[in-house]
Amino acid sequence: MKIGIIGAGNIGGTVAQHFVDAGHEVMISNSRGPETLTDLVDELGPNAQAGTVSEAADFGDIAMEAIPFSAYESLPADALSGKIVISAANYYPARDGMMDLAETHTDTIAEHLEDSRVVKAFNETYWETLRDGQRPDADLDDRLAIFLAGDDEEAKEVVAGLIKDIGFAPVDAGPLTEGGRHIEPGSPIYTEPMTASEARTRLAALQTTVAAYEHGYYDPSKEITVQELADELDMSEESLSEQLQQGSEQLISQYLE
Ligand SMILES: NC(=O)c1ccc[n+]([C@@H]2O[C@H](COP(=O)([O-])OP(=O)(O)OC[C@H]3O[C@@H](n4cnc5c(N)ncnc54)[C@H](OP(=O)(O)O)[C@@H]3O)[C@@H](O)[C@H]2O)c1
Incomplete structure (x- = not known):
């Protein structure tokens, strides 16, 4: 080429x-x-x-x-x-x-x-x-x-x-805007060397955590349950909880570093 x-x-x-x-x-x-x-x-x-x-x-x-x-x-x-x-x-x-x-x-x-x-x-x-x-x-x-x-x-x-x-x-x-923001300076996965399988796991956790935020899950006035959010995002409650835990951990540790 x-x-x-x-x-x-x-x-x-x-x-x-x-x-x-x-x-x-x-x-x-x-x-x-x-x-x-x-x-x-x-x-x-x-x-x-x-x-x-x-x-x-x-x-x-x-x-x-x-x-x-x-x-x-x-x-x-x-x-x-x-x-x-x-x-x-x-x-x-x-x-x-x-x-x-x-x-x-x-x-x-x-x-x-x-x-x-x-x-x-x-x-x-x-x-x-x-x-x-x-x-x-x-x-x-x-x-x-x-x-x-x-x-x-x-x-x-x-x-x-x-x-x-x-x-x-x-x-x-993902797309230029939604995907691009996960790989810019400020993202927990920016410049972190990792294997492809680790990269997919960490990216999915961040994407799910952002989707949860956008659906209002972190807004107490909306009273969205994990089950409702899991249905909305078409995933099991168990994998949603796991991804939210991993996504939050990445975002908080990035903030504290
Ligand atoms: N360094 C990293 O680890 C890294 C990693 C990922 C992404 N990036 C990004 O990649 C970009 C380049 O980073 P770098 O580290 O490679 O920088 P760099 O080593 O300073 O190289 C920049 C190159 O761009 C040329 N250049 C400057 N202005 C230009 C223009 N108007 N038209 C054409 N060429 C021009 C420079 O040469 P002349 O000045 O001679 O034109 C030089 O060859 C930056 O935006 C950076 O944020 C860097």
């Missing part, structure tokens, strides 16, 4: 190396121009080349952005139109400055790339875990998880395939 990468730092460079090692063709770019990427391209190997940002955007059917969030409006929306765009950027106010955001960080980028098929991925794995954590010979359940979120199921399938190619396991967190 031909993949254009915008951003050649910790994340862009690390993911580029994995893609090249898995047999994909990569064009990598930064804001300063291809001539500043000669050493990186030599390291990446023969399946890599450097280009400008717009050349990288044009390069394949799939592109990835891994740039500072504060620069997201420089992403070339026209050149990325119709393409699958993997979005790895996270917003940190102290680093990026105060900005007006949509509901999640990636929703903000997706609004800018309104004609692209945006998939949020590689944003919640620390770059050194990404560099060293691949386990291509392990069963998928035992590999380290890489979460993804997006509204385009076919695009997510393609990105999930790339994640498998590089020795990790894709775990679908």
Whole structure:
């Protein structure tokens, strides 16, 4: 597959190396121009080349952005139109400055790339875990998880395939907004290295706890019983109680850390 990468730092460079090692063709770019990427391209190997940002955007059917969030409006929306765009950027106010955001960080980028098929991925794995954590010979359940979120199921399938190619396991967190908020800074599962089976268990507990909150379960005036909530969420009372306990534990320990 031909993949254009915008951003050649910790994340862009690390993911580029994995893609090249898995047999994909990569064009990598930064804001300063291809001539500043000669050493990186030599390291990446023969399946890599450097280009400008717009050349990288044009390069394949799939592109990835891994740039500072504060620069997201420089992403070339026209050149990325119709393409699958993997979005790895996270917003940190102290680093990026105060900005007006949509509901999640990636929703903000997706609004800018309104004609692209945006998939949020590689944003919640620390770059050194990404560099060293691949386990291509392990069963998928035992590999380290890489979460993804997006509204385009076919695009997510393609990105999930790339994640498998590089020795990790894709775990679908759901649509861009509802799923995306579970894998952004502030979530208990953000940057926590975990196997795919652990990732699915922890994600499900968080999703159920949020659903319980949205159904008014934590509002005493609504007097919703566990049985009523279990019926509403179409799950057994026992697994609902277990997930609420696990979800609350994750959220409270995150708050206390
Ligand atoms: N570090 C992590 O562990 C990690 C994990 C997950 C997600 N993320 C997110 O991924 C993004 C990148 O993080 P990083 O750690 O890889 O940062 P980094 O090492 O500082 O790399 C950023 C790269 O983006 C390039 N760049 C900056 N502005 C650009 C622009 N307008 N157009 C094109 N390229 C541009 C930089 O090169 P020039 O300055 O030369 O242009 C550099 O190659 C951030 O949003 C971060 O929150 C980071």
